[in-house]
Amino acid sequence: MKTRSEELQVFVTVIDCGSISAAAEQLAQTPSAVSRTLSRLESRLGTTLLNRTTRRMDLTEEGRFFLDRSRAILAQMAAMEEHLELHRQTPAGRLRINAAAPFMSHAIVPWIGEFRRAYPDIELELNTDDLIIDLLEQRTDIAIRIGELSDSSLHARSLGCSPLLVLASPQYLARRGVPERVEALNDHCLLGFSQPESLNHWPLRHADGDRWPIRPQLLASSGETLRQLALAGEGIVCLSHFMTHQDIRDGRLQVLLAEANSGHRQPIHAVYYRNTQLALRIQCFLDFIQQKLAVYAC
Template sequence: MDRLTEMEAFATVVDQGGFTDAARKMGISKSAVSKHVSALEARLGARLLNRTTRRVSPTEIGLAYYDRARRVLTDAGEADALVAAMQTAPSGVLRVSVATDFGVNLLSPVLGDFLREYPDITVSMVLNNQYVELISEGFDMAIRVGEMDDSTLRARKLTETARRMIGAPSYFQKYGRPLKIDDLNDHKLLHYSSQSSGNMWKITAPSGERRQVRSAGWLTVNDGQSLLNAAIAGLGIAYLPSFLYADAMRKGLVEEAIPGLPMETQGIYAVCPPGRFTQPKVRAFIDFLLSNFADKGPDNW
């Protein structure tokens, strides 16, 4: 006999308090339920049920076995449900937290293609540079740029972006060009106000040493596009990801401040709550992003 069927028959007898109700619950005959339970007891070599004319109850061994058997049956049911869910068409509301600069500049322009490909999915996108709590705040996933601080989340790397210090030719003509990292202390710097490190840049020197540059800066703002606009206007030097400055650099609107420095890179990740099952709508969105950004980064934007 099938082991799971034996387990199910036994657990149902315990749940229902007798063979008759268990048979009704399972949709089989009372004798079939009895055979399944007897076969289980014979295989285990232990009596699992106390049987009287009035009631049926689990023995001490039976109660311990019931706890484990019920867990196995629940897992088996969830496994069946998972397969069914993964074969259904992606649908429902997809709540996504997205890093603001990435969302505005790269995700928004292609979001229409995703919605046309999956008409049964509704996207609710929240742009935020703060790390939200996915589960407690009701998000299905997030797209984050930089180091992954929360090791409990499942992360899928989409691509990478370079990160460089850039400024307008007009700025360098007026204030000069920094030749080394220490020279930045004498320049006007443009900062992200949302960085946890404050107005401090971490830069790799040609020797490979990690250096820190701290300056009050001339402008502090919580939006990368605004920092790029300020740099283009000649207001100072900004430290930005390549997906923001790449087009401006191609047009000659900005230049790299210290070209000899090693290229800094940051990963761009799709992150999900912990667990082995990925909802079809989430899986569809991640696959879409991987396809769209397969040929992007670190400098190719």
Template sequence: MDRAAEMEIFVHAVEEGSFSAAARTMRLSPSAVSKYISRLEDRLGARLLMRTTRQLSLTEEGRAFYERARTILAEIEEAEEVVTQLYAAPRGTLRINASVAFTKYQVVPLIPEFLARYPDVRIELTLDDKFTDLVNDGYDLAIRLSALEDSSLIARKYAVNRRVIVASPEYLEKNGIPRRPQDLDNHDCLHLSSRESFNDWHFDTPEGHVSFRAQGSFSANDGDALHEAVVAGLGMARLAEYLVHEDIRAGRLTPLLTEYVHDLAWISAVYPHKRHLSPKVRAFVDFLAEKFTPVPPWELGLRDARSVRKPTDKTSDAKPATTSA
């Protein structure tokens, strides 16, 4: 068996968690998988896996080999796609890293339609609001909500990630409506504890730039929790339009201070620069463009409630701030 095949068996064993599961995936017997991995370890002169009756665990050498082997196998797959699948129907595993809240609410509901359209594609989705090295971590693309900086990555922009300050009608009836950013000092502004910079609210006013630090009687480390809290009337919060648009339409939340421009950034698909973009990546990038442009669904009916200003136009993403609440 060649080295690439040994790598593939080893990677499957690690990702499946057992020799028997890897054997089913590779259509081999568990004893054959064990034999090939033992042969690989003998050739390398290092123990890669610690074996027990219940689980496999990587040694330090095994983790280093796994990370590199996974990258090599992805590059082999890409090389084959360039030669044989450049103009073919999308197929294979599409590995996506994506911002948590936006993807849960706006992308995951679309995936059944995408997979029905491209039945030979399989999606592996990882939700994470932290910066991810797409190349080293083996992802085909990422979905980001951030200001994009220069890098070797390519960004396909879809829509503007607008945030709006909202409160429930019950809260406003009891506490009054803020007319200027300075009025927020008299209100209970909910706090995101997991990302302090998110609590700095910025406004463009006729008098110049104004900053406000959100603080109040409730904080949480998750944007969904802030959303539920503001609907329940605990205070006001600055949240993404894609998260609160249905509440605004239904009257459960009221947008505030909409005449002042807040922070804006692009919602983008980001992928490594490649001369030949694989059909599966191109299909997914184009599919999202079909769904989110020229006007994303969460903005329909809300445009008269806020400015149409767009963020600074840049073309690529290096280390974005990925807060998505």
């Protein structure tokens, strides 16, 4: 006869509580009922799990093995039940999302109408900040972060990645010419970030490596500002595909030195604090936006 999940729960609870009487109180059963369940479980398994005396209980070697497996099984069952419960519920309530302004404008806002039609009971609050924020301080449910993560205290979910591309407008290239080699960039007006400096190391292969450090002639703190400068024909820029794919498709920006691109991709993560009350709203949005972001992975 097969072991039942109720017996596993009783066994684990007895170990966690340290005694049959304490476990019985937590399980709302009598001590004799808990003791009978343990005996029935040992009989089913044909082995002793606990050496019990009037003063103490000790796990046998078989008991330690069975305890680890029992915890894993119960955790899996709880996860399945939670998953099914989430699908039975209707997601509702306010969901606060934070992202850098370029990502919000180019990768989230275009899909908001579709999301709202799919989940009309979720109230969205969209906030932008180019600096890393404290989720609790800013009362944020989900923050979208571009680049490598450093805060291990947060739950993170990968949403994909976006390539970095070297770009210029047709007007600029008509005026200054198309660079045919990485080294030729030194003869052009380069647009770069005032911070962080790491964004001014472009993903281009050359004799000394696969990152080309630039000396920008024009600096800006915002990727969107650099995009607008590039569109205006002010120089060559290196930006993520998520914010330039429409410009490339429509011919407003042209990809340069594609054969030399080392293929570096910026990881995109959603970070959040685990909160069961918000889990459904978070899960719905993350499932939705992860599917939509696949278009930017080129």
